[in-house]
Amino acid sequence: MSQDQHARTHAHTRESVTLDPGVIKKRNDLITWYFDDSLIAEITGDQSKICTDDQCKERFRDRLKLDHQTGSLIITNTRNTDSGEYKLQINNSRFSVIRSFSLSVTAVPDPGPSSAAIAGISVVRVICAVAAVVLLLASAAAVIYCLYRSKQQRKYYIQLIEEDVTEQMSPNQRTVTPQRDDDNETETELMATDNGTSPSET
Known part of the structure; x- marks a missing residue:
């Protein structure tokens, strides 16, 4: 059979x-x-x-x-x-x-990325985003610090200039004051002569 x-x-x-x-x-x-x-x-x-x-x-x-x-x-x-x-x-x-x-x-159909792979990709994206934010904040902080330092330096230089100008003006002020006293003494002597008296008597 x-x-x-x-x-x-x-x-x-x-x-x-x-x-x-x-x-x-x-x-x-x-x-x-x-x-x-x-x-x-x-x-x-x-x-x-x-x-x-x-x-x-x-x-x-x-x-x-x-x-x-x-x-x-x-x-x-x-x-x-x-x-x-x-x-x-x-x-x-x-x-x-x-x-x-x-x-x-x-062939076995491609199931696409697994849940673990998707989770891993998500974690990587989050880490990259956080790193970008940190880098941006660090850059902003550096710019702010540079501006602050520049402002402080400008203030320092302005203060030095003002002090230098002040030191240069002080001697002139001391020179002018004696000249005014001499003029007053000269006027006193002339007035005493006109009155027939000596300056010492005055």
């Missing part, structure tokens, strides 16, 4: 896929798996073979496994190149079973 069935299977890359025969395996069954008509695995009693040729080894690279109890073929860490037609044959003295599997492997 021979049975032929076909199934379609879909997987995303980096997932594991199990191709299940769907029949009860007998001890003496000969189970062979093919990929695109090339032998890739075989179970005979308790013995098994996987990828006996270089082409199979290059394609699957130790990613194929066999379940000896069910005869299932397991493909781990699937890739896009694993897409294709897989065929299973089970032979024994009583019947022959054929199963076909059409496997389609597609």
Whole structure:
């Protein structure tokens, strides 16, 4: 008796896929798996073979496994190149079973940035904003300090100029005062002479 069935299977890359025969395996069954008509695995009693040729080894690279109890073929860490037609044959003295599997492997959809990544980006943005504000305040403080220092220096220079001017004017003021006293004494002497008296008598 021979049975032929076909199934379609879909997987995303980096997932594991199990191709299940769907029949009860007998001890003496000969189970062979093919990929695109090339032998890739075989179970005979308790013995098994996987990828006996270089082409199979290059394609699957130790990613194929066999379940000896069910005869299932397991493909781990699937890739896009694993897409294709897989065929299973089970032979024994009583019947022959054929199963076909059409496997389609597609890339995992991009989930976008994770919540942790978004939180990290938000923290970085906050830190940058705070740093910008601190820098702006520091710049403003530096400008204010420079203006204050400039104002203080102007006051200091103005004070020095005023003190210098004051020191230069004081001797002149002392020189003018004696001249006024001499003039008064001269007028007194003249008035005394006119009156016929000496200045000492006055």
